Amino acid sequence: MTVKVSVVIAVYNPGKYVEDCVSSLLRQSLTPDEFEVFFVDDGSTDETPARLDQLAAEHSHMHVIHQESSGWSGRPRNTGIAAARGEYVMFVDHDDWLGDEALERMYDYGKANDADVVVGKMAGIGRPVPQELFRVNRPRATVENAPLIDSLTPHKMFRREFLNEHDMRFKEGRRRLEDHVFVAEAYLRAKSVAVLGDYLCYYHITRDDGSNAGFQRFDPVGYFGNLREALDVVEELTEPGPLRDKLFSRWLRNEMVERLRGNRLLKLPEDYAEELYREIRGVVTERFGPGVLARVALTQRVVAGLVIADLYQDVRELARWEAGIKPTGSLTSLAWEGGVLNVGLSAEYEVDGAPMTFRRDDDRDLLGLPLSDKALKTLADQGIALDAPLDRSDVDLVVRHREDATQYYLPVNCETHRLEAGDGSFRQQITARAVLDPETAAAGAPLSKGIWDLHLRIKSCGWSKETRLGAVRGEDVEAGRLAALTGEPRRMVLPYWTDGPGNLSLDVDQHTGKLEREAVALMDPAAGVVDGSTVRLPLPLHLAADSAEPVRLRFERKNVGKFPADAVVDGRTVSAPLLLGQLTGRRWAVRIGVPSPARGEARWTRLPVDVVVDAEGTARVIDRHTPPAKPAAEKKPARPRPTRPLWRRAAGRLKRALTNQQKKK
Known part of the structure; x- marks a missing residue:
């Protein structure tokens, strides 16, 4: 069988971090005869070589090539290309990992679109990755019609014949940005580039020890020489x-x-910061004209203009001001409607704890940047106006899986508003309404089981900053924060507030047992009533009226038994007959059974109410936290105190008198 994909992994002293990479390769949906793996050990001095040799001995499609240390990733990747037999070559870093179906999906997508390069969706665990590129699938992407240039790491599939046809190899030696040179050339030479945005293929990891090569401080002279x-x-x-x-x-x-x-x-040491600035200025003044500056956002253009004018102190002053900018968001509404969660919010930027303001000059909206008069004049001379493009401000609401960082953008409608701030200045506030459908939010597919956090991203005037949503919220929001059953088969989606900050998150398909805790806040025990032999209880769920939702009910008592009831759901109320003959004379816990497709059965959750049926068969609903009543204890008559004989009392007085005399002596 033809090898579809050759995975090339440059390895140097990864220690324990290689294990996640290895595990992800062993979980691939491609069969072992459809792909091969080359671990190219670049002179590791830890236990990794022996570990990889053992792995290769156990799995025939995994291979190890040992070579002397070259100092960087270029040479081992080239060694892997030379050894590869697959139609496509995939580069992976030794401390990253792949989605379980990544190789199969990327290969199939590349073949379907005759792609020379296949770019799979990435997630950054503790580090940034491109966002806009992966909003949608792009079967025919180019550097002109897609933001391909935002992704220059080598963690992609390249058709091997394409690499050989153009003799494309990584630059070798201890250097930086060899991947930029390689990937930029591939984009520009490729007949077709396919971007797979609907499946998370690659997990880009920040190591706990902070030793990722890309995080190390670099020599500015060498770095910007490589950038050239x-x-x-x-x-x-x-x-x-x-x-x-x-x-x-x-x-x-x-x-x-x-x-x-x-x-x-x-945060950089002053001398290093100045050296970095000088090297950056050298490239900017040598290579970039006005057309390049016009392609960046306004605030980035301002910094570039200050660099060109060599106004380093203004660069630092602007940096100090920008360090105080923070995004803020308020959750204004939350409500389920037809199985869809509608989210209302408002957002704006703050600077040093106060709302960011803008100046109005005739018909111009201007940024109020803390720049010297000289800097303002220099920027004006360069044609860099400080007009704030506020009409292009907007927000994104992103739902992100807490464990693997998979994320999806939600549909959002935005409006911008001007709020007067006095002295001729004003604030800009953005209001938005987002729609979260748990069954389509994952690029048209259902959100997977787990905890999903909501993140708000504000984009305005060249700033793009992210914050959580929910810690600040309106008074009416809590009323809409109910669990709901969605999808077929039905499963529960529970919005809840995180501990501490109180941000909004979703528990999809009962990943945790949070419903029991949240039911205390979402239910009013006093709303539970007994009408004859029927009990009616409120539910911590949003359900359609007269629905035939598969919610079950039972009464139980430890060491006594569990008694299911025929539950009928009507909106937020569940009704069930009480089998008084079985329940009489005891206090019973009440549990609801909510379906969970992942478990294959209902998950039972205790409600914050109990049902008490007295000896006469009369039932009532009480708060489960009410202590059980104790029968009144009978008051026993006081026992009469026995009277001591007269002679015993006299003997006692005589004994005490003799004792006192002895003490005086």
Whole structure:
């Protein structure tokens, strides 16, 4: 059988972190004869070589190549390309891992679209990854019609014949950005690039020990020398003009301007920060013209203009101001309707704890940046106006899986509002309504079982910052925070507040036992009543009226038994007959059984009410936290105190008198 995919992994002293990578490869849905793995050990000095040799001995499709240390990833990746036999070559880092179906899905998608390069959706565990690129599937992506240039890491599939046809290999030696050079060339030479956005293929991991190669402080001279090589590739393969400017703006934005903003600059040692600034300025003034600056957001353009004018102190002052910018969001409404959760919110930026304000000058909205008069004049001379593009401000609401960082964008409708702030200034507030359908939120598919956190991202004037949603909320929000049954087969989705901050999260398909705790807040025990032999109880669930929801009810008592009841659901109420003959004379816990497809059966949750049936067969509903009544204890008559004989009392007095005399002596 033809090998479909060759996985190449450069390995150097990964320690325990290689195990997650290995496990993900062993879980792949491709069969072992459909893919092969090459671990290229680049002179590891830990226990990894022996571990990999053992792995290769146990699995015939896994191979190990040992070589002397080359100092970086380029040479071992090239060694892997030379050894590969697959139609496609996939590069993986030794401390990252793959989704279980990643290789199969990426291969099939690449073949279906005759792609030279296949880019699979990525998630960053503790580190950033591109977001916009993976909003949708892009079967025919190019650097012109998609933000491909935002993703320059090598963790992609490349058709092996394509690499050989153009003699494409990684630059070798101890250097930086060899992946930028390789991937940029691949994008520009490829006949077709396919972006798979509806399945999470690659998990980009931050190691606990902080030793990821990309996180280490670099030598600015060497780093920006290597960056120029990536720019050289773009210049070789494009003509001067808008496309080249667009591609160059990626490096200006990500590798230069963003390093000089906010805490990212301020946390650096002063001498290192100045050296970094000087090297950045060298590239900007040498390689980037006005067309490149025009391609970045307003605040990024301001920083670039200050760099060109060599106004380093203004760069630092602006960084100090930007370090105080924080996104804020308020949850204004929450309600289920037809199995869909509607979320209302408002959002804006704050600076140092106060709302960000803008200035109005005639018909212009202006940023109020803390810049010197010289800086303002210099920017004006460069044609960099401080007009705030507030009409383009918006928000995203993202639902993100807590364990594996899988995330999806929710449909959102936004409106912007101006709020007067005095002295001719104003605030901008964004209101939005989002729709969360648990059965389609995962790119048209249902959200998987687990905890999903909601994240709010505000985008305005070149800032894009993220915060959680829910800690600040309106008074009426709690009333809509009910569990609901969605999908077929039915499963429960529970919105809840996280411990501590109180942010909004979803428990999908009863991943935890939170319903029992949340039921205390979502139910009023006093609303439970008994009418004859029928008990009616409130539910912590949003259910359609007259629905035939598969919710069950039972009464139970430890060491006595469990008695199911025929439950009838009507909206937020469940009714059931009381089998008084079986329940008489005892206090019973009440549990509801809510379906869980993942468990294959109902999960039973105790409600915050108990049912008490007295000896006469009369029943009532009480708060489960009410202590059981104790029968009144009978008051026993006081026992008469025996009277001592007279002689005993006299003997006692004589004894005490003799004792006192002895003490006086």
